[in-house]
Amino acid sequence: MALPPGPHRLPTPIQTALFLGLQTQTARIMRRRYGEAFTVRISGIGNLVVVSDPVLLKQVFTADPKVLHAGDRSPLGAVLGRNSLLAIDEQRHLSQRKLLLPPFHGERMQSYEAIIEEEARREIATWPEDRPFATLEPMMRITLGAILRAVFGARGSELEQLRGLLPPMVSLGSRLALLRFLQRDLGAWSPWGRFTRMRAAFDRHVDELIATARRDPELEQRSDVLSLLVRARHEDGTPMSREEIADQLLTLLAAGHETTAATLAWAVERLRRHPDVLRRLVAEVDAGGRDYRDATIREVQRSRPVITAAGRFAMVDYQLGEWLLPAGTRIFASAYLTQRDARLYPDPERFDPDRFVGRMPETYKWVPFGGGIRRCIGAAFAHMEMDVVLRTLLSELELATTGEPEERWKSRGIAFAPSRGGRAVVRRRRDRPDGAAPDAVAAALAGAA
Numbered sequence: 001m002a003l004p005p006g007p008h009r010l011p012t013p014i015q016t017a018l019f020l021g022l023q024t025q026t027a028r029i030m031r032r033r034y035g036e037a038f039t040v041r042i043s044g045i046g047n048l049v050v051v052s053d054p055v056l057l058k059q060v061f062t063a064d065p066k067v068l069h070a071g072d073r074s075p076l077g078a079v080l081g082r083n084s085l086l087a088i089d090e091q092r093h094l095s096q097r098k099l100l101l102p103p104f105h106g107e108r109m110q111s112y113e114a115i116i117e118e119e120a121r122r123e124i125a126t127w128p129e130d131r132p133f134a135t136l137e138p139m140m141r142i143t144l145g146a147i148l149r150a151v152f153g154a155r156g157s158e159l160e161q162l163r164g165l166l167p168p169m170v171s172l173g174s175r176l177a178l179l180r181f182l183q184r185d186l187g188a189w190s191p192w193g194r195f196t197r198m199r200a201a202f203d204r205h206v207d208e209l210i211a212t213a214r215r216d217p218e219l220e221q222r223s224d225v226l227s228l229l230v231r232a233r234h235e236d237g238t239p240m241s242r243e244e245i246a247d248q249l250l251t252l253l254a255a256g257h258e259t260t261a262a263t264l265a266w267a268v269e270r271l272r273r274h275p276d277v278l279r280r281l282v283a284e285v286d287a288g289g290r291d292y293r294d295a296t297i298r299e300v301q302r303s304r305p306v307i308t309a310a311g312r313f314a315m316v317d318y319q320l321g322e323w324l325l326p327a328g329t330r331i332f333a334s335a336y337l338t339q340r341d342a343r344l345y346p347d348p349e350r351f352d353p354d355r356f357v358g359r360m361p362e363t364y365k366w367v368p369f370g371g372g373i374r375r376c377i378g379a380a381f382a383h384m385e386m387d388v389v390l391r392t393l394l395s396e397l398e399l400a401t402t403g404e405p406e407e408r409w410k411s412r413g414i415a416f417a418p419s420r421g422g423r424a425v426v427r428r429r430r431d432r433p434d435g436a437a438p439d440a441v442a443a444a445l446a447g448a449a
């Protein structure tokens, strides 16, 4: 059989508008109507096959990387650089990934916890009390600081300059990535001209960071990702070039900054609407535990996966389950649909961290980080970061619960965030078990910031 079923009689522009404009709702309707594999036709892209069955997901994630590509059709290469892990395939991808993996190994994560806690405390100390505000931007500041310090190894004035440069650069870059016709440098005032000048400034900072690392007599003891990349060697013994390091640092930032912040904003959105879960989490934080928090993070990612699908591209005709996809077909392995399948997760709309207490999620049923040799290399980092931020938040603040309707899904280009930015109302905790006077701590930190 050829392509999976789909709304073939609907004109392509309408399919495109429905799928891109209302991605989550359209995907749910099509899943109900056509089953766990369906085809939509997207203008400028062609056939897109959306799969949401663990058996099909396993097949996609474990396919030969020569047969299913993920990088070279990505619009991100133009913005992140030609070496970006997100924009390359096959042997080049494998060899860059091999260099990037060791710094992200689970065991290294503890060494980054203190940095994340400091960034979280510093940000939380500035939050207003008893007044609603959106947590997404504040979470973005935390995750930016975390990456700049733990990944880039930036300090002092370099750190402060990068804190200013990168948010507008990443936001402009992610808009331009999808608008190829604007990718022409027509001077400093044109969008692409602005972007290329910011990118040049970024490259100069990376040069400085690399030079500082090379001069550092304690390079061997440093644990930031940049210092590990400076020490890394290709199989032929050569070091990574400056261009490779710069492209990968930008990739790590682009892939890890907004995704983690959006998931944290969803965590706030969920917890405010689930007082029982919130109470259990606070009691656990106060008792020094973490199992329920781990499970809560996994349940937030199950019910609100900020990257709704991992994309692949068939380089040749490809047999997927019972279907034969012609070369050129795009495949979306949908975390969103798989993780809300009632056969895999009974009552899937219910937010229930107990699903994951004492049990790890199953590989092809829980895929917020994608899978196979393209699985997110920052997964352990992101989990650690979300754990530390939530722990800090729950131990410092009281989060007011709410009966307001849940926030809707809002696309921010690549990641989906809560439509109102994960609004919160907070108050400093006056009942902290360690007896610290929270206001004094907050004031001291705000002063230090």
Ligand code: HEM
Residues within 6 Å of the ligand: 070, 085, 086, 097, 147, 151, 251, 252, 253, 255, 256, 257, 259, 260, 263, 306, 307, 309, 310, 311, 368, 369, 370, 371, 372, 373, 374, 375, 376, 377, 378, 379, 381, 382
């Ligand atoms: C909650 C936070 C995050 C989510 C939901 C997320 C999700 C994803 C997903 C869905 C993919 C594509 C996987 C595939 O195609 O199979 C991916 C790839 C990637 N992620 Fe993440 N990510 C997160 C955080 C991070 C962080 C913190 C970093 C690094 C600091 C990072 C770095 C990367 C990189 C480099 C890739 C490309 C991997 C490759 O192509 O080999 N991500 N991520």
